[in-house]
Amino acid sequence: MQVHSFxxxxxxxxxxxxxxxxxxxxxxxDPVLDFDSKSGRTGTNSVDEVIAFVNEHGWELLYIIETHAHADHLSAAIHVKEKLGGKLVIGQHITEVQKIFKQIFNFDTSFRTDASQFDILTDDGETLALGDITITAMYVPGHTRADMAYMAVDKEKTVVFVGDTLFAPDVGTARCDFPGGDATTLYHSIKKLLALPEDTIMYLCHDYPSQGRKHCPTTTVAAQKLGNIHVKNGINEAEFVQMRERRDATLEMPRLIIPSVQVNIDAGHFPKPEDNGTRYLKIPINVLGQ
Incomplete structure (x- = not known):
């Protein structure tokens, strides 16, 4: 097993x-599409580096896995699929998130909330075969209702891709104030991850390093239990929920939440072009945030 992070x-x-x-x-x-929010222009320079890396090694892409419908970046899954093939995977509870945001964005009846835009829907405990690697889905809601972590195991080691449930120990945990989020649920999801063997390597979806630290894509279960500022050993459920809810009340909405969610709940597709050939995204006024 090898993991390469970009x-x-x-x-x-x-x-x-x-x-x-x-x-x-x-x-x-979790492939990322470049998006300039000031101009509305998209790009693929970053994800093309990932695609080139796969091609250079001659690997066949079997799966494009989304840990959840991200609110901070647009998915590049469609571009990856066009270039490399592969089946698009997401947790089956994405249907709940689709229904929530279909109402928020007032999408018409053509928007499907059955997750049929994706190729494979995973439930807790279900597995995917990747050569001699077994990938097991772990249902870890709280940040959203549809978050999944994916544990990969072979004869040599175990790693887990945690999505937005956990960040590096000095950063903490995911927010829970998006529609459908819940701090109590997140606490129990995190405890599920922290029950894995302490030497399990956790691959992060994001890193927001504190001053003086470089970005790092990994942590371990042991490091989280020892030092996560929000949920380390000794912090109980009530303390975590109180901290998370107070903190979330002070946070601004992510910079790219409005374009990201619209695209990502539709498996990375943009809306169909209108009669002038241009695609448009919607902005709900006075709906999200405080």
Whole structure:
């Protein structure tokens, strides 16, 4: 098993490539589309580096895995699929998130809330085969209702891609104030992850390093239990929920939440072009945030 991580500097998001190098197959987790919110222009320079890396190694892409419908970056899954193939994977509870945001954005009846835009829907405990690697879905809601972590195991080691449930120990945990989020639920999801063996490597979806620290894509269960500022050993459920709810009340909405959610709940598709050939996204006024 090999994991290679690529940092998208604008959104501080990690895209990971998980590979069975003997079987020459791989998965890409959480690919990012470049998006300039000032101009509305998209780009693929960052994800093209990931695609080139896969091509250079001659690996076959089997899966494009989204840990959840991200609110801080736009998915590049469609571009990856066009270039490399692969099946698009997300947790089956994405249907709940689709229904929530279909109402918020007042999408018409053509928007599907059955997750049929995706190829594979995973439930807790279900597995995907990637050569000799077994990928197991872990349902970890709280940040959203549909978050999944994905644990990858082979004969050599165990790693887990945690999405937005946990960040580096000095950063803490995911916010829970988006529609459908819940701090109590997140606490129990995190405890599920922290029950894994302490030497399990956790691959982060984001890193927002404190001053003086460089970006790092990994942590471990042991490091989280010892030092996570929000949920380390000794912090109980009530303390966590109180901290999380107070903190969330002070946070601004993510810079890219409005374009990101619209695109990501539709598997990375943009709306169809209107009669002038241009695609448009919607902005709900006085709906999100405080």
């Amino acid at each position: 940092l998208h500097s604008d959104t501080e998001t990690y895209t990971h490539v998980l590979a069975d190098v003997q079987q020459q197959v791989c998965a890409i987790i």
